[in-house]
Amino acid sequence: MPVDYTNIPSPCFVLEEELLRKNLQLIDSVQKSAGCNIILALKGFSMYSAFPIVKEYLSGATASSLNEIKLINDFMGCQAHTYMPAYLDQEFTEVLERSSHITFNSLSQWERFQGRVEEFKRNKPEHSLSCGIRVNPQYSEVATEMYNPCVPGSRLGVTRDKLPDILPEGIDGIHFHTLCENGSDTLERTLEAVEARFGDLLHQAKWLNMGGGHLMTREGYDIEKLIRLVKGIREKYNLDVILEPGSAIAWRTGNLFTTVLDIMDSQGIEVVILDTSFAAHMPDTLEMPYKPVISQAYQEPVAGKPTYRMGGMTCLAGDFIGDYSFDNPLQIGDKVIFEDMIHYTMVKTTTFNGVNLPSIGIVRSDGVFRLIRSFGYESFKDRLS
Structure with a gap:
C-alpha cells in the first residue's frame, strides 16, 4: 500500500510496520526451523x-x-x-x-x-x-x-x-x-x-x-x-x-526524516546544516564510523553534480558527515532522508547542546503515518538537575 509521508514532522524517526513484520516473519521462521x-x-x-x-x-x-x-x-x-x-x-x-x-x-x-x-x-x-x-x-x-x-x-x-x-x-x-x-x-x-x-x-x-x-x-x-x-x-x-x-x-525498517536549515560556502565546500545532529542523533556514524545512506542521493561525490557536505545543528566542530551529490541543487526547506536509522540509532540519541530529540512515528499497515511521540524542553530538562 502506498505510504503517506505528508504529515511527518522533522526531524523524525519513522518505522514502517510492514517492513518490521517482514523481518520478524523471517526471524520466526529461523527459530522454528532451528x-x-x-x-x-x-x-x-x-x-x-x-x-x-x-x-x-x-x-x-x-x-x-x-x-x-x-x-x-x-x-x-x-x-x-x-x-x-x-x-x-x-x-x-x-x-x-x-x-x-x-x-x-x-x-x-x-x-x-x-x-x-x-x-x-x-x-x-x-x-x-x-x-x-x-x-x-x-x-x-x-x-x-x-x-x-x-x-x-x-x-x-x-x-x-x-x-x-x-x-x-x-x-x-x-x-x-x-x-x-x-x-x-x-x-x-x-x-x-x-x-x-x-x-x-x-x-x-x-x-x-x-x-x-x-x-x-x-x-x-x-x-x-x-x-x-x-x-x-x-x-x-x-x-x-x-x-x-x-x-x-x-534492519532497514525505517528512516530518519530531516530538513535543510541552511546552505553555506565554506572555503569552496558547499555545506548543508540540517535540523538533526550526527553527534547527538546518529552517534554510530561517528563512532563506527560509517557513512549513512541518503535517499535519492549519490553516496559519493559525482563530478559535475551539485555536491554538499552534510552537517548537524550542534556547535560541535565534528558534527558533520561526508559529501554527497544530488541530481538537483538543494534548497532551504528540502527534506533529506537518512535510510535505515531505526536500529541502534534511536536508542543512542542525546540532547547535547539542548537540541530536541527527533520525534518518533510509525507508518501502519494501512500506509498512514501516526506520530507516536515528540520531544521538547521537558525531555532536555529531565536529564539534568
Whole structure:
C-alpha cells in the first residue's frame, strides 16, 4: 500500500510496520526451523510502542539494565533475559524478581551474588530462574575495537583459563557475544573457537546463548547455514540455544526524516546544516564510523553534480558527515532522508547542546503515518538537575 509521508514532522524517526513484520516473519521462521529461541535485544531496538508487533513473533527479550528490564516486563509482558557487566547491590533483588535468566560477567560477580540467588530460589520456588556465565572465546572478527569484546584486556566475559573443569554449582548456561552485524560464516568460525575452548563445559550446560550480531535479515545472509549451525550445536550438546539479535530485528525498517536549515560556502565546500545532529542523533556514524545512506542521493561525490557536505545543528566542530551529490541543487526547506536509522540509532540519541530529540512515528499497515511521540524542553530538562 502506498505510504503517506505528508504529515511527518522533522526531524523524525519513522518505522514502517510492514517492513518490521517482514523481518520478524523471517526471524520466526529461523527459530522454528532451528528449534531455538530468538529474542529481542533492547540495546538495538527499544521502541516499546512497537513491542505489541514484536510479541506476535518473539516470546522474549534481553536487557542490560534495570530500566530495560522494566520495559520488557511492562511492554513485552514477560520476564527478561538479563546480562550486565556488573550488578548493583541495591538493584539486584528487583533484577531477580523481573528476570527469567541472569548471566554473570565474571566468576567474582557470581560468587558475590550466588547466596542471594539461592535465597531467592528458596523463597520463591514458583519463579523459574536460570543463571549463566558469559565467556570470552578470544575470537572475534569485529574490526572496530570499540565494538570488539575480545580485544586484549576486554572486560566482557571469562576466558577459559579462569574457569574450572566443572561448571560452578548453580550455573546452568553459557553466554557468548562476539559478533556485530556478521554473517553465518562468521558464526561458524566463532563456534569453532567456542567449542575448542568450552566444549567440555557445553556438555554440562542446559543452555547456550549465542548473543547478538546475527544479521539474518540482511540481503545475502545464508539463512540455511545458520539453521544448520544452531541445530548442530543444540543436538550435539543437548541444550537449548538462544539468539538475541539487535540490528536484525529492525534492519532497514525505517528512516530518519530531516530538513535543510541552511546552505553555506565554506572555503569552496558547499555545506548543508540540517535540523538533526550526527553527534547527538546518529552517534554510530561517528563512532563506527560509517557513512549513512541518503535517499535519492549519490553516496559519493559525482563530478559535475551539485555536491554538499552534510552537517548537524550542534556547535560541535565534528558534527558533520561526508559529501554527497544530488541530481538537483538543494534548497532551504528540502527534506533529506537518512535510510535505515531505526536500529541502534534511536536508542543512542542525546540532547547535547539542548537540541530536541527527533520525534518518533510509525507508518501502519494501512500506509498512514501516526506520530507516536515528540520531544521538547521537558525531555532536555529531565536529564539534568
